[in-house]
């Protein structure tokens with residue numbers, strides 16, 4: 311979902327926690343706002359900054375706690391969570407696949423808002439106790455705001471815009487009654503998009519009226535709209551490709567190259583003749599790697615007659631290959647991640663057995679969706 315890189319910060323309960331670079335922007339914005347609020351109440355700048363920093367960290371810990379609750383319930387129900395990422399719009403726990411039943415999705419989705427309600431009550435308790443014991447503004451002001459923010463988080467996440475938690479609860483309910491995840495996701499995703507457009511509209515109206523904060527609504531609305539569309543597409547893909555192995559859709563007759571031929575032969579007999587951007591190099595039964603036009607361009611033209619393919623071969627064995635026993639959906643995801651159009655299919659004995667292309671998979675999805683399968 312995020313094209314910008316993230317940094318790993320550690321593991322909690324066995325879940326990998328990552329911070330996306332966009333997170334630092336929001337961290338500074340929140341820190342600035344907390345410090346600003348606190349400075350108005352406490353009126354000592356260094357103490358305000360320090361308290362602001364602690365409050366900001368507690369705020370992000372609250373977000374992390376929310377995502378950890380989702381992830382924990384997911385894992386209890388055999389739904390693996392790839393990682394938890396904090397980014398500019400909050401946190402997200404990335405699932406490796408969709409939940410198996412509406413009940414699991416419901417439990418998993420409700421865990422988040424419940425955890426935020428719990429934190430809100432907790433911080434409100436701290437606020438009441440600290441006020442009662444006269445512990446001072448350094449405790450009462452942050453605990454009050456943290457109670458308020460966690461309450462807002464719980465409520466915002468309960469809104470029915472898929473893929474927000476409320477949207478997931480809505481989808482789980484539809485799924486339960488319709489007994490089919492596809493139409494349930496379609497409706498939830500449309501409602502999610504409608505909700506996203508509403509946010510964008512409210513944002514625009516606010517901006518026109520001079521409220522700069524409206525930009526925030528526009529951005530969140532835009533993000534939710536993308537996410538809602540993406541979620542539906544993912545379900546359609548998963549449905550069309552479920553149970554299909556790479557070995558069933560791969561092309562078995564592929565053109566391979568011997569490592570002993572020269573680059574000049576390679577260019578004339580393969581690149582110019584067949585017009586592919588890359589070829590697998592195979593010696594006997596062994597797959598050695600992939601040669602690309604790019605690799606050849608690295609070698610000066612005079613040397614093309616004397617250099618052979620084996621010498622310039624990139625050891626790109628791992629990234630561009632897939633096992634025939636893998637799922638087709640996995641192949642599609644790998645191609646998207648590596649931004650390539652095809653993968654070489656290599657069996658456990660390191661033998662090249664086929665080629666799977668994005669076009670093959672997309673065609674299959676098209677045929678199956680048109681047939682309503």
Ligand SMILES: [Zn+2]
Nearest residue numbers: 422423467475
């Ligand atoms: Zn949530």
